[in-house]
Amino acid sequence: EVQLLESGGGLVQPGGSLRLSCAASGFTFSNYAMSWVRQAPGKGLEWVSGLSGSGVLTYYADSVKGRFSISRDNSKNMLYLQMNSLRTDDTAVYYCAKDRQFDDWGQGTLVIVSS
Amino acid sequence: QPVLTQSSSASASLGSSVKLTCTLSRGHSSYMIAWHQQQPGKAPRYLMKLEGSGSYNKGSGVPDRFSGSSSGADRYLTISNLQSEDEADYYCETWDNNSWVFGGGTKLTVL
Numbered sequence: 001e002v003q004l005l006e007s008g009g010g011l012v013q014p015g016g017s018l019r020l021s022c023a024a025s026g027f028t029f030s031n032y033a034m035s036w037v038r039q040a041p042g043k044g045l046e047w048v049s050g051l052s053g054s055g056v057l058t059y060y061a062d063s064v065k066g067r068f069s070i071s072r073d074n075s076k077n078m079l080y081l082q083m084n085s086l087r088t089d090d091t092a093v094y095y096c097a098k099d100r101q102f103d104d105w106g107q108g109t110l111v112i113v114s115s
Numbered sequence: 116q117p118v119l120t121q122s123s124s125a126s127a128s129l130g131s132s133v134k135l136t137c138t139l140s141r142g143h144s145s146y147m148i149a150w151h152q153q154q155p156g157k158a159p160r161y162l163m164k165l166e167g168s169g170s171y172n173k174g175s176g177v178p179d180r181f182s183g184s185s186s187g188a189d190r191y192l193t194i195s196n197l198q199s200e201d202e203a204d205y206y207c208e209t210w211d212n213n214s215w216v217f218g219g220g221t222k223l224t225v226l
Contacts (some may be wrong), residue, residue, distance in 0.1 A: 035215065037159075045151075045159065045206050047215035059213040095158060100210055101149040103161040103174055 009109030022096030038092035117143035119218035137207030144188035
């Protein structure tokens with residue numbers, strides 16, 4: 001059974017940093033592209049960032065380009081999202097999702113950016 | 116970059132059927148999409164991948180009541196024999212040039 005478990009969310013001040021993690025199990029992690037998707041309170045889903053199975057190729061939404069960095073450690077089956085220069089509009093639940101069509105989702109971790 | 120358009124809301128009676136629509140923008144009518152369900156307070160759940168031909172591939176454990184179809188730029192999700200647990204937000208999603216996009220979502224109310 002595929003399991004994706006996010007962690008690392010919390011309250012941070014504007015301009016601050018946070019690192020999210022996603023622990024994956026139940027599949028051959030290195031074979032699959034992974035993504036981060038977020039959902040602001042009461043809003044729809046927004047793709048944030050993705051990377052290839054090897055981790056060599058990375059992709060970002062314009063809204064986070066230059067501020068967020070996605071990475072993975074295939075030896076530990078872990079996906080990461082380093083978030084810098086956080087803004088209030090980054091407040092959201094952040095989900096990790098598997099493969100190009102997001103065929104498995106984690107339960108999400110809440111990030112609140114507020115002073 | 117494709118744009119996906121969904122109606123904001125839909126409603127149907129318990130035990131009936133409903134067909135939700137996701138429309139691809141001009142120039143992207145052949146694109147494959149995926150449908151996701153988000154029940155209140157829960158994480159999204161993958162339902163299916165749907166091709167422009169109408170062929171679809173459902174996720175593990177998705178009931179037979181859920182099916183997909185296509186016509187031109189429109190991608191459909193049909194839910195038969197509606198159950199109370201089908202009350203949820205439904206999102207379509209696609210990808211192009213290593214960028215992904217979601218539709219705005221349809222809130223389905225089961226009467």
